[in-house]
Amino acid sequence: MIFDMDIETLPREELEALQLKRLKGLCERVYANVAFYRKAFDELGVKPSDIKSLADVRYLPFTEKQDLRNHYPFGLFAVPKDNVVRIHASSGTTGRATVAGYTQRDVNNWATMMARSLTAAGASRRDIIHVAYGYGLFTGGLGAHYGAERLGATTVPVSGGGTRRQAMLLRDFGATVLCCTPSYSLVLYETALEAGIDLKELPLRIGVFGAEPWTDEMRREIEKKMGIKAIDIYGLSEVMGPGVGIECVEAQNGAHLQEDHFLCEVIDPETKEPVKPGEVGELVITTLTKEAQPLIRYRTRDITRLETVPCKCGRTTARMVRVQGRSDDMLIIRGVNVFPSQIESILLETEGLTPYYQLVVEREGNLDTLTVQVEVDEKIFSDEVRKLQRLEGKIQKNIKEFLGVTALVKLVEPRAIQRSEGKAKRVLDLRHA
Amino acid sequence: MKAEQISIFLENRAGRLEEVTRVLAEADISIRALSLADTSDFGILRLIVSDHEKAKVALKEHGFTVGRNAVVAVEVPDAPGGLHSILKLLCAGGINVEYMYAFVHQCEKSAVIIVRFDRTDQAIELLQKNNIPIIPGEQLYKI
Numbered sequence: 001m002i003f004d005m006d007i008e009t010l011p012r013e014e015l016e017a018l019q020l021k022r023l024k025g026l027c028e029r030v031y032a033n034v035a036f037y038r039k040a041f042d043e044l045g046v047k048p049s050d051i052k053s054l055a056d057v058r059y060l061p062f063t064e065k066q067d068l069r070n071h072y073p074f075g076l077f078a079v080p081k082d083n084v085v086r087i088h089a090s091s092g093t094t095g096r097a098t099v100a101g102y103t104q105r106d107v108n109n110w111a112t113m114m115a116r117s118l119t120a121a122g123a124s125r126r127d128i129i130h131v132a133y134g135y136g137l138f139t140g141g142l143g144a145h146y147g148a149e150r151l152g153a154t155t156v157p158v159s160g161g162g163t164r165r166q167a168m169l170l171r172d173f174g175a176t177v178l179c180c181t182p183s184y185s186l187v188l189y190e191t192a193l194e195a196g197i198d199l200k201e202l203p204l205r206i207g208v209f210g211a212e213p214w215t216d217e218m219r220r221e222i223e224k225k226m227g228i229k230a231i232d233i234y235g236l237s238e239v240m241g242p243g244v245g246i247e248c249v250e251a252q253n254g255a256h257l258q259e260d261h262f263l264c265e266v267i268d269p270e271t272k273e274p275v276k277p278g279e280v281g282e283l284v285i286t287t288l289t290k291e292a293q294p295l296i297r298y299r300t301r302d303i304t305r306l307e308t309v310p311c312k313c314g315r316t317t318a319r320m321v322r323v324q325g326r327s328d329d330m331l332i333i334r335g336v337n338v339f340p341s342q343i344e345s346i347l348l349e350t351e352g353l354t355p356y357y358q359l360v361v362e363r364e365g366n367l368d369t370l371t372v373q374v375e376v377d378e379k380i381f382s383d384e385v386r387k388l389q390r391l392e393g394k395i396q397k398n399i400k401e402f403l404g405v406t407a408l409v410k411l412v413e414p415r416a417i418q419r420s421e422g423k424a425k426r427v428l429d430l431r432h433a
Numbered sequence: 434m435k436a437e438q439i440s441i442f443l444e445n446r447a448g449r450l451e452e453v454t455r456v457l458a459e460a461d462i463s464i465r466a467l468s469l470a471d472t473s474d475f476g477i478l479r480l481i482v483s484d485h486e487k488a489k490v491a492l493k494e495h496g497f498t499v500g501r502n503a504v505v506a507v508e509v510p511d512a513p514g515g516l517h518s519i520l521k522l523l524c525a526g527g528i529n530v531e532y533m534y535a536f537v538h539q540c541e542k543s544a545v546i547i548v549r550f551d552r553t554d555q556a557i558e559l560l561q562k563n564n565i566p567i568i569p570g571e572q573l574y575k576i
Binding site for chain 1: 434438440443444449470472474475477479496497498499500501502513531549
């Protein structure tokens with residue numbers, strides 16, 4: 001099914017005409033209302049009126065995450081604060097959080113895009129949607145929630161945590177759609193099993209999973225264990241939240257991007273030049289309709305490529321193939337993508353701790369080895385050897401379980417991990433040293 | 434009746450133990466008893482010292498992870514079966530020993546064993562009820 005038949009199946013030519021009209025309007029708006037962009041346009045000697053075609057977007061300045069931090073909290077707003085009805089923010093592992101503001105129209109557009117996404121995933125107003133993304137500053141919970149309501153489905157706002165209780169609610173309410181991170185879905189599955197609830201036996205039929213990178217192997221595992229269709233949803237709080245892109249249940253092959261709202265480019269992260277159509281590079285997003293905090297050429301750091309051949313679902317929008325990594329910190333260990341942030345989530349889920357850690361990758365023979373060094377702080381430390389060894393074992397098991405990669409976990413003394421500018425260097429790749 | 438023990442996390446690397454003893458020496462702290470438990474990649478050093486507060490501060494200043502635990506200093510008759518009689522008592526009382534080590538100093542006719550129990554308060558109660566002498570912390574630090 002398609003939620004917005006007219007828009008989602010618009011012939012490419014008409015879609016591009018709409019994008020160009022919106023891009024021109026956007027440039028006028030940010031040039032007039034956002035000092036940062038006026039300055040950036042001026043420095044490049046480009047005026048909003050210079051935009052004659054979609055390809056001209058390449059003359060516009062980029063926006064980086066650091067620009068958001070530099071203008072913390074509201075420095076990039078393009079509307080008076082009175083028109084902002086919602087604020088979201090990322091926790092920001094490095095210093096300041098990145099903030100996103102929304103007008104009422106932004107919130108409405110987002111709900112519509114999320115409703116489109118849930119529809120593409122195979123959901124309808126007859127479904128019961130269990131939202132286990134965290135509610136709060138994080139965009140996941142509220143983003144999925146408003147979309148589920150816009151769809152007209154029965155929405156269960158469970159938020160994160162309390163896994164055993166979530167399993168009971170899934171059983172008791174008979175939810176048919178589960179929204180959470182892919183790794184949490186597995187935690188939920190295991191916890192439910194321990195409580196005697198097999199998700200496979202429940203009415204659950206669709207999982208809408210996002211907010212972290214995952215592989216096809218993980219998808220197969222989830223689908224097999226839970227007996228559901230696992231759908232990848234793409235989004236990032238800087239440009240909106242979940243629902244920027246969504247896989248269709250028909251193809252399950254790349255997330256359809258909501259191109260009437262986002263102009264998506266793929267660039268070479270080194271040269272910053274556009275790559276040839278269909279080539280792999282970094283996804284760059286311009287928010288065509290965002291009012292409160294529009295962004296020009298936001299560098300997502302996500303490495304992907306765009307596929308524009310018609311999809312069997314009937315949508316004409318470009319699909320981004322599964323994110324293949326980041327232009328910053330992705331590691332491939334024996335064919336498995338590993339992100340330091342995933343290890344961080346595992347540490348967090350293992351003991352609820354946020355210790356300093358470092359991934360050390362080496363090559364022994366033809367085999368890559370991953371060692372996760374975890375600094376022992378007072379919260380982890382015990383005077384009993386077996387407690388520390390149990391902790392090592394638990395982390396090791398969880399890494400294997402969630403990432404599918406065997407890692408050696410090593411406890412180290414505080415400050416054993418080098419810090420640069422106060423932040424620990426997360427990855428030490430010695431394979432090519 | 435409890436005594437304070439400090440424990441320190443150490444990587445199995447050359448010079449780590451020496452660093453601890455240096456810090457303690459510079460802070461003018463005496464070690465009363467010690468035990469080192471180790472695995473292939475880390476160790477846990479447990480110490481009874483003359484001033485545990487000061488030792489903890491000094492070690493933390495030098496970047497060590499330091500823990501504090503309550504242990505019991507039990508006087509054990511220096512004769513065959515001395516330790517056995519005490520352990521038998523504890524075992525019957527359902528109290529487990531996490532680990533134990535001997536005190537450096539020896540009282541006249543008895544040895545002192547530092548014991549970490551799973552249930553410290555119950556252990557003390559049981560020992561006192563059976564008139565097994567325990568050396569209180571304040572006295573222990575000064576020995």
